[in-house]
Amino acid sequence: PDVGAPVLKQSGLHPKPAGLVLQYGTAGFRTNAKKLDHIMFRMGLLATLRSRKTKATIGVMVTASHNPEEDNGVKLIDPMGEMVTPTWEGYATQLANAEQEDLLTALKDVIEKEAIDMSQEADVFVGKDTRSSSASLSQAVMDGVSALGGHNYGLVTTPQLHYMVCCQNTKGKYGDATVEGYYSKLYQAFIQLTKSKHLSVDGANGIGALKVREMEAHLKKELQISLFNDGSKGKLNHQCGADFVKVQQKPPTGVEMNPGERCCSFDGDADRIVYYFIDSEGQFHLLDGDKIATLISTFLKELLTQAGVDLKMGAVQTAYANGSSTRYLEDTMQVIVRCTKTGVKHLHHAAQEFDIGVYFEANGHGTVLFSKAAEEIIQHLAEDANINDERKRAARMLQNTINVINQTVGDAIADMLLIEAILAIKGMTIQQWDSIYSDLPNRQLKVKVADRRVIDTADAERRAVSPAGLQDAIDSLVKKYRKARSFVRPSGTEDVVRVYAEAETQESADDLAHKVSLAVYRLAGGVGGEPKQLL
Ligand SMILES: CC(=O)N[C@H]1[C@@H](OP(=O)(O)O)O[C@H](CO)[C@@H](O)[C@@H]1O
Numbered sequence: 001p002d003v004g005a006p007v008l009k010q011s012g013l014h015p016k017p018a019g020l021v022l023q024y025g026t027a028g029f030r031t032n033a034k035k036l037d038h039i040m041f042r043m044g045l046l047a048t049l050r051s052r053k054t055k056a057t058i059g060v061m062v063t064a065s066h067n068p069e070e071d072n073g074v075k076l077i078d079p080m081g082e083m084v085t086p087t088w089e090g091y092a093t094q095l096a097n098a099e100q101e102d103l104l105t106a107l108k109d110v111i112e113k114e115a116i117d118m119s120q121e122a123d124v125f126v127g128k129d130t131r132s133s134s135a136s137l138s139q140a141v142m143d144g145v146s147a148l149g150g151h152n153y154g155l156v157t158t159p160q161l162h163y164m165v166c167c168q169n170t171k172g173k174y175g176d177a178t179v180e181g182y183y184s185k186l187y188q189a190f191i192q193l194t195k196s197k198h199l200s201v202d203g204a205n206g207i208g209a210l211k212v213r214e215m216e217a218h219l220k221k222e223l224q225i226s227l228f229n230d231g232s233k234g235k236l237n238h239q240c241g242a243d244f245v246k247v248q249q250k251p252p253t254g255v256e257m258n259p260g261e262r263c264c265s266f267d268g269d270a271d272r273i274v275y276y277f278i279d280s281e282g283q284f285h286l287l288d289g290d291k292i293a294t295l296i297s298t299f300l301k302e303l304l305t306q307a308g309v310d311l312k313m314g315a316v317q318t319a320y321a322n323g324s325s326t327r328y329l330e331d332t333m334q335v336i337v338r339c340t341k342t343g344v345k346h347l348h349h350a351a352q353e354f355d356i357g358v359y360f361e362a363n364g365h366g367t368v369l370f371s372k373a374a375e376e377i378i379q380h381l382a383e384d385a386n387i388n389d390e391r392k393r394a395a396r397m398l399q400n401t402i403n404v405i406n407q408t409v410g411d412a413i414a415d416m417l418l419i420e421a422i423l424a425i426k427g428m429t430i431q432q433w434d435s436i437y438s439d440l441p442n443r444q445l446k447v448k449v450a451d452r453r454v455i456d457t458a459d460a461e462r463r464a465v466s467p468a469g470l471q472d473a474i475d476s477l478v479k480k481y482r483k484a485r486s487f488v489r490p491s492g493t494e495d496v497v498r499v500y501a502e503a504e505t506q507e508s509a510d511d512l513a514h515k516v517s518l519a520v521y522r523l524a525g526g527v528g529g530e531p532k533q534l535l
């Protein structure tokens with residue numbers, strides 16, 4: 001078919017200013033928008049030739065990228081979404097600089113040189129940026145493409161047009177050739193990559209599961225939760241839940257765990273939370289209340305430093321806190337650590353003594369308390385116009401931290417969100433969190449006695465003052481193991497005496513716990529059979 005007539009007719013509407021010479025440069029033609037109308041039209045023509053030659057869709061992007069608004073530009077995109085091949089950059093320059101009356105000759109020259117079959121179909125994708133000149137200039141490109149089946153994408157980023165050209169020519173293999181397709185491809189991949197935003201929650205078949213379900217809609221994209229033991233079939237706290245996981249030191253049933261993936265367990269009324277994961281060797285790792293307290297304390301301390309505020313921060317624990325956690329908090333973090341009797345009311349009370357009091361029982365019940373004064377200082381700082389951005393950012397972060405925390409009592413849901421936020425902000429994996437310090441192996445046992453009130457304790461329950469001889473027996477047993485510690489106390493919630501032991505190895509901790517149990521049984525009126533050695 002003869003290309004002459006339609007081209008001549010249309011090109012008259014996009015005349016070239018005589019003598020104007022432009023080069024196809026680094027990224028196509030680029031200059032003041034007023035000089036580009038004929039260039040656009042001609043690039044439309046050239047794109048159809050390139051499309052016929054390659055038997056593929058070609059892209060034309062109208063933009064001058066980072067240049068000032070009054071500039072514009074145009075570049076061609078080859079079939080796989082790459083920049084047009086250099087030979088064709090040469091044709092582009094020739095076509096752009098042919099005077100009006102020489103245009104047909106210049107065009108025929110390209111057709112001949114490239115032996116282009118003009119009966120071949122052509123397909124051109126045109127895109128433009130937001131410059132005021134882009135609308136009319138992209139129309140000029142379309143005029144050049146004219147009746148040849150061009151597709152105008154309208155406003156797109158440069159890379160989006162490259163992407164869509166490639167999608168079209170790979171028949172969808174690279175993705176869907178639409179802006180929607182571009183978003184959905186990137187987003188899906190992003191979600192996979194940031195799977196760290198995924199958390200498996202063991203709801204202990206309790207109320208926490210129901211409430212997590214309710215809250216899920218609020219979290220949707222920010223945190224993907226897989227809820228297990230949601231109460232639809234299993235029994236409350238049976239082989240699952242925070243207490244089971246903490247005491248048994250093993251995963252709950254009913255939770256699908258993949259190596260390295262974060263999991264957490266609530267207890268039956270959702271005021272406790274513990275985290276855990278299995279590593280690539282299948283080894284179970286528990287991150288209990290002590291590890292949670294350490295993570296939160298570290299985070300808060302860093303923010304206080306960044307905000308440049310001097311507030312007294314303290315951590316409150318019980319005798320059940322792992323010895324490694326206490327050492328880490330005191331020695332490495334230089335945080336004041338208090339030890340109170342078991343029971344949240346005691347910890348809460350002690351935490352009120354600080355500007356910021358972080359309290360957690362090892363079993364995962366805990367929260368953070370901020371004094372009124374501390375809250376005010378943080379709020380003023382967050383609103384202070386005279387401080388630098390780093391300090392302000394930290395102050396605002398502290399403010400949001402205060403708001404995500406339930407200061408009235410330990411709260412599995414609130415603690416979970418705070419922990420997830422800290423891990424995300426610090427870009428920390430659960431493995432990295434776990435490796436802040438290593439727990440001393442430990443064991444908790446229960447001993448049945450006729451009347452557990454015969455045991456009296458002192459020193460935040462770390463020493464038994466009655467019955468006579470019990471503490472001496474514990475002391476001499478503890479001496480036999482490295483890094484060992486043990487104590488006993490009557491439970492406040494069950495009719496048992498609780499025994500706790502920790503030592504350098506699990507074997508030692510188990511052995512020590514067993515021997516202390518025997519001492520309790522013998523000296524404090526044990527009932528039923530003698531405590532058995534753990535297998
Ligand atoms: C070793 C242990 O976990 N003890 C628990 C348990 O108290 P006992 O007094 O140990 O039975 O239940 C309390 C209430 O939930 C909790 O605050 C406490 O931490």
Ligand SMILES: [Mg+2]
Pocket residue numbers: 267268269270271272
């Ligand atoms: Mg509870």
